[in-house]
Amino acid sequence: MDKFSKLPLRKGVGIVVLNKKDEIFVAKRIDNPKNFWQMPQGGIDAGEKAIDAAYRELYEETNIKNVELLKEVQKELTYILPDNLLGIIWKGRYKGQKQKWYIMRFVGDEKEINIKTDHPEFLDWKWIKVEDLTKVAVSFKSHIYGHLKSEIENYLINA
Secondary structure, three states: OHHHOOOOEEEEEEEEEEOOOOOEEEEEEOOOOOOOOEOOEEEOOOOOOHHHHHHHHHHHHHOOOOEEEEEEOOOOEEEEOOOOOOOOHHHHOOOEEEEEEEEEEEOOOHHHOOOOOOOOOEEEEEEEOHHHHHHHOOHHHHHHHHHHHHHHHHHHHHO
């Protein structure tokens, strides 16, 4: 990590997508086909607002447009890449990511969901229960998914 410690964090967004049953959308990455699943996420372009990046990334990765914003997670969440990915992911320009997360409700028809996009990132997708969120995450993001699990549970209790 030493030679990478001075690298900046990439500014990004993440989207928790809940269906009508309060299940969470997760997808399996093409570049890590093991049994790890993640929620849609991506970078914020220069001059772009975080919320606009969230809608754009969600659409680019899943074709989902029909969502309602439920909650903006106040705390920015950060992860550092593991040593084996440092210098590889994002062409070696970043050591990790600082993300702004949003919780959204999918209000469309499931036929809208299409991960076979122009630049596909995912092999498969599914809906999971909130309590399973931390079980499916790659280890270096598990603390983020743990925090989000609490945010989702609190939102659902108070909604």
